[in-house]
Amino acid sequence: MxxxxxxxxxxxxxxxxxxxxxxxLLLLGNKSFGISSSLRHICAxxxxxxxxxxxxxxxxxxxxxxxxxxVALGGIVATQVLRNPASxxxxxxxxxxxxxxxxAVDGKLMPTSIxxxxxxxxxxxxxxxxxxxxxIGFGTRYAGGCTSGHAIMGLSTLxxxxxVATCCFxxxxxxxxxxxxxxxMPLLF
Amino acid sequence: xxxxxxxEFIDTALKPEACDAPNDLRTREAGFAANVKYLVVGMLFGIxxxxxxIVSWYRIQEMFRLHSFHMYGxxxxxxxxGALSVWIIKRFRLKTLQGEAVxxxxxxxxxxxxxxxxxxxxxWAITGACPGPLxxxxxxxxxxxxxxxxxxxxxxxVYGLLRERLPH
Numbered sequence: 001m002x003x004x005x006x007x008x009x010x011x012x013x014x015x016x017x018x019x020x021x022x023x024x025l026l027l028l029g030n031k032s033f034g035i036s037s038s039l040r041h042i043c044a045x046x047x048x049x050x051x052x053x054x055x056x057x058x059x060x061x062x063x064x065x066x067x068x069x070x071v072a073l074g075g076i077v078a079t080q081v082l083r084n085p086a087s088x089x090x091x092x093x094x095x096x097x098x099x100x101x102x103x104a105v106d107g108k109l110m111p112t113s114i115x116x117x118x119x120x121x122x123x124x125x126x127x128x129x130x131x132x133x134x135x136i137g138f139g140t141r142y143a144g145g146c147t148s149g150h151a152i153m154g155l156s157t158l159x160x161x162x163x164v165a166t167c168c169f170x171x172x173x174x175x176x177x178x179x180x181x182x183x184x185m186p187l188l189f
Numbered sequence: 190x191x192x193x194x195x196x197e198f199i200d201t202a203l204k205p206e207a208c209d210a211p212n213d214l215r216t217r218e219a220g221f222a223a224n225v226k227y228l229v230v231g232m233l234f235g236i237x238x239x240x241x242x243i244v245s246w247y248r249i250q251e252m253f254r255l256h257s258f259h260m261y262g263x264x265x266x267x268x269x270x271g272a273l274s275v276w277i278i279k280r281f282r283l284k285t286l287q288g289e290a291v292x293x294x295x296x297x298x299x300x301x302x303x304x305x306x307x308x309x310x311x312x313w314a315i316t317g318a319c320p321g322p323l324x325x326x327x328x329x330x331x332x333x334x335x336x337x338x339x340x341x342x343x344x345x346x347v348y349g350l351l352r353e354r355l356p357h
Binding site for chain 1: 208211212213214218226227229235236239240245250252253254257258259260262265266270273274277278285286291296297302303305307308311312315320321323325327328334337338339341342344345346347349350
């Protein structure tokens, strides 16, 4: 049984479990699912700086911070307790495309040639952590939600604006991988 | 007249109190004991994220290169499950644990959905993470992602600072 849990979970199991987060949060305490809001609550709690957007009672939304702390904890449990000893398999054409860009597929969850402390103070670090992170925080708040708030909660409640936002998330991702990566990556690798 | 309507519309979409993932519970929940259940749900969610490799940078690359069905399957199934659950909650008027009626919110379209959406998409492809997976990546031992998270918080802060000057 534990072996089955240790192997990578198929998409239909993961999809159902993630979808069930929506009713779980609603029925446990009338909470609308959305993760990027946690970033706003952290701003409101730590550095509101008199900005009107951060003047609200973040303590009422503290459940969201408990939720994301749980997500980090879940990452620890999944890696330490339910660890899959086999290496992560990546689709052959993706492996090839990444190798052409100079990114080695190493069987880990994330490429260690990028996501390690050694790259932090390099050009790679600036692109993958600083710029990438900034785009996530700025973009999700500007869009009014992320993959959870728009793509899952928004589409589940049939919100037209969430469909638009989700299509734009995908458009941005495709543009990065197919238009920007081919000229940006040779500068970094 | 048209202008007033537009301004009012922007105002309801963007008023500072408006939260995108609001807490609609009237019963007061204070302290660790009341909130720990959300930590547990988050933990299960984080385990799924890692075990289904949704937090993997490679899986996001496969998705945007159309080389794997995995992520489309995950998101599609999640939406179907969510939609079915919402339908059941509405149809049978299910109540929360505290006995309150479940509250749903309509999201109003504004141009931030488009501009912000594209910007987030660019960041998603670079980092291989949306906000949820960021926390799970840190938990799985990629501590350097703490920098990405701090930068995401900074991005949110800068949005708050510039919000009134940005087109919506």
